[in-house]
Amino acid sequence: MIEPKAAVDRLRAAFGGPDHHRTLHAKGRFYAGTFTATPEAAELGRALHLNGEPVPVVVRWSNAGGNADVPDKKPDIRGMAVKFRLPDGSSTDLLGQTARRFPTDSPEDFIAMTEASRKPALVPLFMLRHPGMAGAMLDGLRSKAVAPHRSFAEPTYYPIHAYGWRDVGDRLSWVRYSFVPQGVASPARAFDGPDRLFDEMAARLAQGPVRFDVRLQVAGAGDDPHRATSVWKQAREVLGGTIEVTDELPDQDPMIFDPTRVVDGIELSDDPILRYRPLAYGESINRRT
Numbered sequence: 293m294i295e296p297k298a299a300v301d302r303l304r305a306a307f308g309g310p311d312h313h314r315t316l317h318a319k320g321r322f323y324a325g326t327f328t329a330t331p332e333a334a335e336l337g338r339a340l341h342l343n344g345e346p347v348p349v350v351v352r353w354s355n356a357g358g359n360a361d362v363p364d365k366k367p368d369i370r371g372m373a374v375k376f377r378l379p380d381g382s383s384t385d386l387l388g389q390t391a392r393r394f395p396t397d398s399p400e401d402f403i404a405m406t407e408a409s410r411k412p413a414l415v416p417l418f419m420l421r422h423p424g425m426a427g428a429m430l431d432g433l434r435s436k437a438v439a440p441h442r443s444f445a446e447p448t449y450y451p452i453h454a455y456g457w458r459d460v461g462d463r464l465s466w467v468r469y470s471f472v473p474q475g476v477a478s479p480a481r482a483f484d485g486p487d488r489l490f491d492e493m494a495a496r497l498a499q500g501p502v503r504f505d506v507r508l509q510v511a512g513a514g515d516d517p518h519r520a521t522s523v524w525k526q527a528r529e530v531l532g533g534t535i536e537v538t539d540e541l542p543d544q545d546p547m548i549f550d551p552t553r554v555v556d557g558i559e560l561s562d563d564p565i566l567r568y569r570p571l572a573y574g575e576s577i578n579r580r581t
């Protein structure tokens with residue numbers, strides 16, 4: 293397994309971003325809102341933020357690249373990181389991005405793919421050499437996960453990994469999430485400046501809240517929760533709740549979103565990508581704080 297320090301060195305070299313920014317998702321802003329779970333979510337999970345009472349959230353929308361000076365019109369994956377603040381003072385994080393399939397279970401392959409994506413002419417060659425990754429990479433292009441998006445409020449975001457939810461009787465369900473926009477009318481004005489995604493969000497929030505459904509896939513028999521690449525065939529869909537974003541916040545850094553930060557009632561899988569992420573994020577955080 294690639295050392296986290298080497299991984300962060302390579303990712304930073306690929307983007308040439310300065311040390312005081314995140315290694316990936318360098319350009320982003322923070323927003324305040326709430327999350328309210330449905331009764332179906334409360335039945336599946338005993339974690340305190342699932343009890344149906346609204347809890348505060350902090351959202352960070354971002355461009356996936358590691359250079360914060362790149363204008364928003366450049367095609368990219370977008371990120372939506374959400375920190376749920378529980379009534380007991382603890383918190384738990386979900387980090388979504390616009391690609392619905394993750395192409396590999398190997399951190400090293402992910403680093404190599406990110407490096408290759410910096411030279412678009414080489415991407416077809418990369419896919420030929422990594423045929424197992426090509427399907428998810430092509431899906432990302434076809435589904436417009438990588439695109440010159442015009443709004444952070446329009447794409448669906450996928451946190452990818454499965455998490456184990458324990459109910460009050462300690463029964464375990466494996467759950468995957470998607471954040472699906474509720475389709476609010478876009479602002480009348482078009483935005484074209486270098487920060488057009490953030491300007492557009494400011495105009496939207498001036499009109500009212502921006503809402504996302506939190507949809508859940510609940511694994512069925514034979515669905516594998518321990519690999520980021522697994523496709524679930526037996527899952528059922530449940531509406532888990534709503535994220536309602538109301539205001540932009542001032543810079544909250546050094547805020548950390550960590551996909552392994554869980555609370556009582558939520559468990560981590562053995563997914564090697566999930567288990568690797570806090571090591572790489574820790575290295576990135578050390579350099580940016």
Ligand code: HEM
Nearest residue numbers: 314315316317352371373387399451452549572573576577
């Ligand atoms: C081996 C796989 C991965 C590596 C090495 C990696 C690496 C990183 C690093 C180094 C950061 C910056 C952390 C910081 O300074 O706080 C980051 C941020 C981020 N990553 Fe990943 N990542 C991986 C997989 C994923 C996956 C699977 C997702 C989504 C499902 C994801 C979504 C994000 C998001 C949304 C952020 C920005 C968080 C924020 O706004 O603070 N990453 N990633």
